[in-house]
Amino acid sequence: MSKKLWGLVIVALFYAFAGCAFAADKPLVVGFSQIGAESGWRTAETESVISAAKELGIDLKFSDAQQKQENQIKAIRSFVAQGVDGILLAPVVETGWEPILNEVKKAKIPVILLDRGITVDDESLYVCKITSDFVFEGKTAAEWTVKELGGQGNVVQLQGTPGASAATERQKGFEDELTKTPGVKILESQTGDFTMELGKQVMEAFLKKYGKDINVVYAHNDDMGLGAIQAIKEAGFKPGEDIKIITVDATKAAFEAMVAGDMNAVVECNPLLGPLAYETLKKAIAGETIEKWIVQKDELFTKDQAASVIGSRKY
Numbered sequence: 001m002s003k004k005l006w007g008l009v010i011v012a013l014f015y016a017f018a019g020c021a022f023a024a025d026k027p028l029v030v031g032f033s034q035i036g037a038e039s040g041w042r043t044a045e046t047e048s049v050i051s052a053a054k055e056l057g058i059d060l061k062f063s064d065a066q067q068k069q070e071n072q073i074k075a076i077r078s079f080v081a082q083g084v085d086g087i088l089l090a091p092v093v094e095t096g097w098e099p100i101l102n103e104v105k106k107a108k109i110p111v112i113l114l115d116r117g118i119t120v121d122d123e124s125l126y127v128c129k130i131t132s133d134f135v136f137e138g139k140t141a142a143e144w145t146v147k148e149l150g151g152q153g154n155v156v157q158l159q160g161t162p163g164a165s166a167a168t169e170r171q172k173g174f175e176d177e178l179t180k181t182p183g184v185k186i187l188e189s190q191t192g193d194f195t196m197e198l199g200k201q202v203m204e205a206f207l208k209k210y211g212k213d214i215n216v217v218y219a220h221n222d223d224m225g226l227g228a229i230q231a232i233k234e235a236g237f238k239p240g241e242d243i244k245i246i247t248v249d250a251t252k253a254a255f256e257a258m259v260a261g262d263m264n265a266v267v268e269c270n271p272l273l274g275p276l277a278y279e280t281l282k283k284a285i286a287g288e289t290i291e292k293w294i295v296q297k298d299e300l301f302t303k304d305q306a307a308s309v310i311g312s313r314k315y
């Protein structure tokens with residue numbers, strides 16, 4: 001073979017090897033079907049998933065479902081068509097996922113549930129869920145309520161999105177715990193869909209109906225609690241004193257409300273799930289065994305702690 005031909009062969013081999021190396025370094029492609037942007041908590045979660053993808057060099061396909069399950073289903077189908085390596089799904093509601101997850105299973109794409117759970121007969125349809133323990137959060141809120149009321153008083157409950165595991169389980173944990181203290185009664189429970197606007201509207205209706213008889217508001221998230229604070233102020237009461245408020249999430253906004261004296265307590269729910277989601281997905285792709293529920297540990301913060309803790313809050 002001539003020198004020139006040898007040269008060409010070497011160059012061709014170089015490009016072939018470089019191509020292989022390049023393929024090995026190919027970024028992981030991940031689809032994330034997010035519920036929407038209904039709360040400060042969810043915005044923090046979205047930021048966590050997007051910024052972790054940037055840090056890790058992951059090619060993230062992001063889709064905002066505007067609170068609609070049908071949009072999530074469309075997004076997942078499009079992730080499958082694009083041939084993603086894995087899917088992160090924050091499911092708006094618990095039921096109705098079997099058909100689309102069966103399609104994903106056929107395509108051999110691992111699915112990780114982020115921040116809420118689903119109900120399916122076949123648990124192999126997803127790798128695992130990474131969520132807080134919502135029953136624990138509700139129970140913690142009830143324990144605080146009973147203590148705060150000295151075992152006697154009236155509560156109204158602002159529930160999250162109907163059918164969402166975060167709402168169903170926060171309600172269950174709260175109501176089950178309250179059955180131990182018959183002196184504490186729930187006057188009424190209504191959904192505020194996890195939004196500030198609806199939380200305010202529902203609270204206005206509660207105030208019209210029950211007025212000063214309301215002692216505590218238990219809101220399934222901060223945004224609805226913040227909406228309730230506005231309604232209480234507009235009705236001429238002092239939130240945090242005339243009517244006490246406990247919420248779930250522990251966002252900066254809730255801490256600010258506690259520092260201002262408008263809110264009394266929050267149960268934490270960690271939204272910073274991005275890094276853990278990718279770490280888990282990589283393990284799943286590598287064929288490692290993954291726990292079915294990766295639980296996030298949360299704690300209670302009260303008004304008295306707010307000023308000293310607010311500076312260290314990360315969301």
Ligand code: AHR
Binds near residue numbers: 039042223
């Ligand atoms: O699923 C988690 C819940 O969803 C958060 O508590 C709430 O703020 C969000 O909208």
